[in-house]
Amino acid sequence: MSLEIIVLAAGEGKRMHSALPKVLHPLGGRPLLAHVLDSVRALAPRKVFVVHGYGGEQVKSVFNGASVEWVEQAQQRGTGHAVMQALPRVDEQSLALVVYADVPLIRGETLRRLADAARGGLALLTAEPPSPDGYGRVLRSASGAVERIVEHKDASPAERAVREINAGFLAASKPHLAGWLAKVQNRNVQGEYYLTDVIGLAVGDGVPVTALKADWHEVAGVNSRHELAQLERAYQATQAARLLDAGVALADPARIDVRGVIECGRDVSIDVNCVFEGSIALGDGVRIGPNCVLRDTEVAAGTEILAFSMLDNARVGARCRVGPYARLRPGANLGENVHIGNFVEVKESRFGAGAKANHLSYIGDADVGARANIGAGTITCNYDGASKHRTVIEDDCFIGSDSTLVAPVRIARGSYIGAGSTINKDTPPDQLTVARARQVSVPGWRPPKKKE
Numbered sequence: 001m002s003l004e005i006i007v008l009a010a011g012e013g014k015r016m017h018s019a020l021p022k023v024l025h026p027l028g029g030r031p032l033l034a035h036v037l038d039s040v041r042a043l044a045p046r047k048v049f050v051v052h053g054y055g056g057e058q059v060k061s062v063f064n065g066a067s068v069e070w071v072e073q074a075q076q077r078g079t080g081h082a083v084m085q086a087l088p089r090v091d092e093q094s095l096a097l098v099v100y101a102d103v104p105l106i107r108g109e110t111l112r113r114l115a116d117a118a119r120g121g122l123a124l125l126t127a128e129p130p131s132p133d134g135y136g137r138v139l140r141s142a143s144g145a146v147e148r149i150v151e152h153k154d155a156s157p158a159e160r161a162v163r164e165i166n167a168g169f170l171a172a173s174k175p176h177l178a179g180w181l182a183k184v185q186n187r188n189v190q191g192e193y194y195l196t197d198v199i200g201l202a203v204g205d206g207v208p209v210t211a212l213k214a215d216w217h218e219v220a221g222v223n224s225r226h227e228l229a230q231l232e233r234a235y236q237a238t239q240a241a242r243l244l245d246a247g248v249a250l251a252d253p254a255r256i257d258v259r260g261v262i263e264c265g266r267d268v269s270i271d272v273n274c275v276f277e278g279s280i281a282l283g284d285g286v287r288i289g290p291n292c293v294l295r296d297t298e299v300a301a302g303t304e305i306l307a308f309s310m311l312d313n314a315r316v317g318a319r320c321r322v323g324p325y326a327r328l329r330p331g332a333n334l335g336e337n338v339h340i341g342n343f344v345e346v347k348e349s350r351f352g353a354g355a356k357a358n359h360l361s362y363i364g365d366a367d368v369g370a371r372a373n374i375g376a377g378t379i380t381c382n383y384d385g386a387s388k389h390r391t392v393i394e395d396d397c398f399i400g401s402d403s404t405l406v407a408p409v410r411i412a413r414g415s416y417i418g419a420g421s422t423i424n425k426d427t428p429p430d431q432l433t434v435a436r437a438r439q440v441s442v443p444g445w446r447p448p449k450k451k452e
Contacts, residue, residue, distance in 0.1 A: 001173065002046040003115055004094040006086045009033055009101035010053025010073040015224040021055030023101040024062055025228060028235045029259025029277050031062060032222060035104035042108025043115065046094060049086040050101070078192025079168070080184045087181065090174045095119070097171040098195065102222045105231060105238075110214055111169070118171035121208035124199065125167040127216045134223075135165035136196050138211060146209045148200035153189040166196055167219035176207065243270075251290075265301065289323065297328075300336075314346075317353070335370070348388075349380075352395065364388075365407065369395035375419065377402035394429075 013022025023033040033050070040048055052059050053073040060070055071086040083098055090096050097115050099106065110125070117123035124146075126138050136149045137159050149166045150159050172180075180198035188194065202209050217234045220227070240253035243262070249269040250256055256270060259277040265284035273291045280294055283301035288294070290307045297311045299320075305311065306323030313330035316322060320338045331348030334340065338351045341358035349363050352370035357363055359376035365388050366380050372393050380391040381404060389407035393399065397411050400419030405411065410426045417423060418434035427433045 001119065002091065002094045003043060003097060004047045004090045004174075005040045005043070005045045005049070005097045005099060006083055006090070007033070007036060007040065007048060007050045007068075007099050007101050008079060008082050009059060010051050010056075010076055010082055011102065012054035012076070013102070013223065016222075016228075017225070021059050022222065023059060024055070025222065026259075027104045027222075027228065027232055028239070032104045033059070033063065033101045036099060036101050036106060037063075037066065037068070039106050039108045039111060040097075040099060043097075043112055045097070046091070047089075049089060051082045051086050053082075078186065078190070079195035080181055080193035080197065083177070083195055084181055084193070087174065087178055092174055094174050095171060096174050096177050098169065100168050100221060103168070103219055104222070105218050105220065105235060106169070107218060110212075110218060114169060114212055115171050117210040117212055118173075121210065122170060122172040122176065122199070122202045123210040123212060124170040125214045125219055126164050126211045127167050127214050127219050128163050129165060129216045129220065132160075132163050132165045136194075137162040138164040138166055140164075145203075146199060146211045147203055149194075149196035151188065151190075151194060151196065164213075166199075167214060168195075168221070169219070170195070170198070172198070172202070172207075176202070180205075260296075271307075283318070292323075366391040366393060368393045369397065369413070371395060372397045372399070374399045375401035375403065379404055381406045 009023045011022055016022055016025065024031045027035060048068045049071050050068045051071045051073050053076050056072060073082045073085045095115060095118060114123050114125055134152050136151045137155055139147050139150055139159065141147050180201040183201055184193050184197045186193050199209060220231060222228045222231060236257055239258040240250055240256055243264065244250060244253060246264060247266060248264045251271045255272040257275045260279055262276045262280040264282045267285045268282050270288045271290040274288055275293045278296035281298045283299060285302045286299050287304045289305055292305055293310045295312045297314045299316045300318040302319040303316050304321050309323035309326040311328040314328035314332040316334045317336040317338060319336055320334050322340045325342045326340045327345045329347035332346040333350045335351055335353040337354045339356040339358055340346060343360045344357050345362045347364040349366040349368060351368045354371040355368045357374040361374055361377065362379040364380050365382040378399050382388050382391065391405050391407045392410040394411060394413040396414045398416045400417050402420045403417050404422040406424035409423060412427050412429035414430035415427045416432040418432060421435040423435055
């Protein structure tokens with residue numbers, strides 16, 4: 001029996017108090033729905049259907065190109081009604097697995113166990129949260145067999161005292177699920193068609209019902225900003241544990257945010273309050289100081305990133321020193337043993353081995369040669385108001401402090417640029433070039449005085 005998966009993603013999420021559809025809110029830097037799709041793909045299903053509703057076009061736009069089939073739920077009339085929209089497109093010989101797009105920590109292994117347990121009937125996931133308020137309760141017989149699910153709003157005080165809740169995930173064959181849903185009524189407080197009503201119908205038909213208990217954090221859903229924040233910390237704790245298990249030294253596992261994928265070599269150390277976004281690769285012995293942000297960046301072995309530095313789409317070679325308070329923007333590419341110091345910004349520029357820019361400089365759209373030394377306050381004037389132009393600083397150049405390099409310009413190998421120069425013409429190699437206005441002193445000059 002092949003497996004097909006129905007992902008319910010139609011809810012508005014009113015308690016989020018946001019114009020953004022709930023399933024697009026980020027956890028670990030990615031939409032909630034993205035996490036769920038990753039988990040269901042681990043099962044290699046025949047098809048994945050995503051039922052959308054509120055903000056459906058926006059959701060489809062974000063996941064444009066995803067290998068899913070979209071199903072619209074024009075009116076949100078309950079979870080059973082949502083499944084009814086997709087079920088006609090499920091193959092008659094398939095097992096249908098229903099999952100929720102706002103439960104981002106669900107694991108593929110758990111879903112696989114659920115699907116396997118449903119091969120002979122119906123299977124569902126349950127859990128015991130710290131507080132069961134708001135969740136449907138799992139009602140069992142004296143022998144412990146599952147009898148039915150009662151929603152919180154419809155439950156009696158005795159039923160609300162039950163701590164085991166329905167996590168919402170269930171699996172059954174397409175014919176069984178279609179037959180039960182056809183009998184579901186909306187005679188309840190909310191006037192909705194509950195998917196959970198199929199549990200009682202399955203029991204009534206004598207179909208085996210298997211309840212698998214899952215860890216609460218894994219099946220916890222997001223209905224509010226508070227719940228999203230709780231799951232974010234649970235997710236980050238998992239990421240920190242993975243890094244620690246791989247040998248990464250974390251100054252404080254509770255103060256790191258991984259919003260993408262991070263791969264680390266041996267003896268990597270990460271200080272507090274660092275954020276890693278997108279795809280990150282840290283080589284052996286890399287040290288990341290406190291309060292740094294790295295996005296889609298590679299850092300080679302032995303490099304140190306000092307405090308409060310931001311690296312975005314950058315490539316940093318081995319044994320470099322970056323920061324503190326440095327900014328590497330997209331296209332920054334540093335060779336080995338490069339120093340980028342405090343309050344230096346680098347954009348779309350290549351630095352050769354051993355080059356330095358240690359203080360208060362902007363280097364944009366430039367090629368900096370090996371062993372070049374760029375003094376404090378130097379800027380490359382790369383933009384004329386319409387187009388970007390390139391600055392070339394060849395090997396072994398020395399750029400004096402407070403120099404202005406007006407692109408396009410080439411500073412030839414071995415050039416020395418006198419401090420305070422404005423260079424707008426190519427320089428000859430191995431010579432000192434000075435371009436300053438003539439210094440003048442005015443004898444007898446007195447500062448103006450204010451009128452009484």
